[in-house]
Amino acid sequence: MASPTTMPRCPRCQSEYGEGIGYCPLDGGPLLPMVLEGRYRLLSPLGEGGMGVVYLAEHMGLGKRVAVKVLRGELSRDDTFRQRFEQEAVAASQIGHEHIVDVTDLGRTPGGELYYVMELLKGQSLGAVLKQEHPLPLSRAVHILSQVCRALEAAHSRGIIHRDVTPQNVMVLSRGGKPDFVKVVDFGLSKLSHRPGKKLTETGAILGTADYVAPEQVKGGDVGAYTDVYSVGVLTYELVTGAPPFQADNTFATMLLHLEAPVEPPSLRVPELGLPPRLDALLLRALAKEPRERPSMAGFRAELEALVLGADSSEVTAERVTPTRMPRAVSPPPVHDAAPKRWRWAVVGGVLVALAVGAGLMGRGAPAPAVAPVARVEAPAPTPRPVVRARIPVVSVPSGATVRVGDRVLGVTPLELDASNGPWLFELEGHAPLTVERLPSNGRIEVSLKKLPAAPVSEPPASKLKKVRELKPNPFD
Known part of the structure; x- marks a missing residue:
């Protein structure tokens, strides 16, 4: 269990014992170094918790340092804790994720305590x-x-x-x-x-x-x-x-x-x-x-x-808040000027096309054709677009605050409101009320409600x- 040059020692009371003794008679803990199932040599304790102790250990065949968690003896004999310990090892080993500790083995010590082996985390x-x-x-x-x-x-x-x-x-x-x-x-x-x-x-x-x-x-x-x-x-x-x-x-x-x-x-x-x-x-x-x-x-x-x-x-x-971006009000273009503008561009386009064709023919030695007059194109008047009513996002911390304008309840945060409304009163139980007089420049209302002092909490029976x-x-x- 230990090398001839090393006396088994209790890591708690530091008492040394002779060969053949695996556990400290005073503390009940394993004497170190201890070998588990011929594969892992426990070297020193790393930490201790409610369910067991974690030891620095070495794989005797590979010479690799690992961590071994040993369930306490009294808990190893309890079915509930034994199943929970095994479940912990199974859960960690099954997930197999880089951000979860890797468990590689499960077994029992010479004294019957459950243990599992995991990667050593430095x-x-x-x-x-x-x-x-x-x-x-x-x-x-x-x-x-x-x-x-x-x-x-x-x-x-x-x-x-x-x-x-x-x-x-x-x-x-x-x-x-x-x-x-x-x-x-x-x-x-x-x-x-x-x-x-x-x-x-x-x-x-x-x-x-x-x-x-x-x-x-x-x-x-x-x-x-x-x-x-x-x-x-x-x-x-x-x-x-x-x-x-x-x-x-x-x-x-x-x-x-x-x-x-x-x-x-x-x-x-x-x-x-x-x-x-x-x-x-x-x-x-x-x-x-x-x-x-x-x-x-x-x-x-x-x-x-x-x-x-x-x-x-x-x-x-x-402009950058996509889900609750406040749309701009859109005014339709002047109807009386739309057709003349389109007509003028049609004439210019026709002249340019004619000149381009003429230039191409002249480049080949052919006489330039006369430019035919372009007929006036009457574009249909565009359908006026509906004016989109601006809406503003309103949030509070904590959420769930009631928003009022005068005596009228507008809703509970988070919500969207017409930009024309205001001032807005925010009310939430256990918090001081807050009034927002005007719309902020960023086009949204965000308020933090101050919590009122709470009554002292007495210890329940x-x-x-x-x-x-x-x-x-x-x-x-």
């Missing part, structure tokens, strides 16, 4: 990055998040829902000389919707990390791709502002905020950063309480990438929410 978690630098510049945040979205899109295409997208589960590496290459790890809480069999989550159980859990997870309801969209929305919010949208003194209070509290637009949370209004609108949709109101993962990524591709709303004018089981995600951190 980098740090996004959580560690945020401890050093927060918030991240928008362009860098979008670059990282775009890769996270692509990884989850690949998982969703195979019916796999991650359910625990957090900074600790996103590894940031340097790959091919390029920084910020992303690997999504820890599918331990993933849901494989295409695999029939026993449910691994009890009805009403809450699995996930409180700061990033979706409302439907708090309720213990069904989860889907929209659940990961919510978590990515929380992750995006944290990257661009420096903190998640909801944080309280304890887990229960934080989860209650996910269920009930409105989201403060990131541009209002950190006004000094000048975040674009389009980012506000995107995150408010991604963090909607109702799953059906959220965008798809691909749609979220596309809108996110557009923010750093020159489509910032602060730079967009009325333990009976109000089911027991929370939080598993520490990525042991690399």
